[in-house]
Amino acid sequence: MLSKKQLGEIKQLQLACEQEEAIHLKLNWDMLELRNDQELTDFFHYENEKLVGFLGMYSFGNKVEVCGMVHPHYRRKGIFTRLLKEALAEIKKQEVEVVLLNAPANSYSAQCFLRTVPCQLSFSEYQMKWTEIDLGNEQQIVIRKSTDNDLETEIQLDVECFGFKEEEARNHSKRIRKENTQSYYIIEEDQQPVGKIRVQHLNGEAWIYGFAIFQKYQGKGIGRKALKRIIREQHALGYPIFLEVETENENALKLYQSCGFKTVDGQDYYQLN
Template identity: 55%
Template sequence: MLKEKQLEDIRILQEECERGEFTLKLNWETLRSRNGVHQNDFFHYVGSNLAGFLGLYDFGNKIEMCGMVHPDFRRQGIFTNMLEEAIGSAMKRENKLIILNSPAQSPSGKGFLAQVPCQLAFSEYQMKWSQMELGEYEDVVIRPSRRNDEQTEILLDIHCFHFTEKEARDYYQRILYEDTLKTMMIEKDGRAVGKIRVDNSGGEAWIYGFSILPEYQGRGLGRKVLKKLVAEQSQLGYDIFLEVEATNDHALKLYESCGFKTIQRQDYYRYEGLK
């Protein structure tokens, strides 16, 4: 579990590295709920100041990595050393695909990854909702997840996100401890047929894990669910964000039709140094 000072140090370093030009994907909801089972966080201090940080994020069959080095301490081997440690930690876990993440607008990130054995795997759009008339959604039922929804949540991650059953069960257990992340179940005719997760922190609402069982897709249910959740979060005063892979054209069009606009892109590189 990370200490409050460590979290504050990461926040300060993130501000120094971004400077309004891009956003590093540090998965704050995960950082705040580390359980200490694996070594997932790597720090480099210069005196009392944090000069470098790299975090590992275990998502089912893959481990994502994202990190940063203060502009004043770059080209000193700091990130290379942290990455070597992180790769060592990731290799101790079973059959994990290692993915390195960098904002598309980060020249330093792209420059570093050009020297690493990796290939661009996919890109992800980060989108923000703009005020618009949402239309009808009143007949949709969304409720908080309960413990007896566990099997449905696991099935959704298997069918919609291609997790293995073990990966889906492990992921379900891990996110139970993410305090700011809420899972909502989507019901149709009294049956839970989908889920959508929202993380509320820092005046922002981030939507994750939006999925509906295959036999209930293509009926307009997803559009109504998204509209209802966006309306609720907007009324609570949150700025609303979500992420979608660039290859998921159907989801991208759905989000755009509900008022979401792309604000930046994250690039994900498959690490190939394990061959």
């Protein structure tokens, strides 16, 4: 696990980089705070005992996302290139099919660096925040806490809706269930599990993740009713509510916008060749 000192240094460096360019770095703090001592996932560069460069690797099945930063006063010295080289050497030891470099969409320094790397844009996503609107009358929908017996249903939803391979989905589910900041829910229709959704509370915010409905139940309004229920509950608890969606996912984007979500940031993902 990363020490409190290391986590504090990363946070301080993140703030310096974000303030410099008015950006948001996606460092997956829920994963940073639960690192496994058996895996090499984080890479540091210090100068005069000050952390000035950091890179983190985040595994999702056979895919690894990479995100990092260098202090504005220490750029153009090859620091991030060295950190990335170290990370890629570690990735080569693993069964990884896809390496994605994550960068804030409006980061000039990231765009400059990416032009020096053999990669291509894979996809982009919006980070959206809920703005209070009238959600209409609450409609009947059954949403219950997930149990161990629901694991196979959740895996099949990840396979069908998110393109996971079954073993990847199984490993992913086991990993995220170690995080104590998340709540897992099953959506039911006629006493049958038809979807899932999870909510993470982090830094005083509620983030909606893993929202999926089996394809044969889509288009029936089930997802809309479930989303509105979660929004109402989290809003009543006083949380600002966020979610992420791929920019090309028009159906999901329209749903979120109609329920009051507005884009506040963007992230780009470049696949390393």
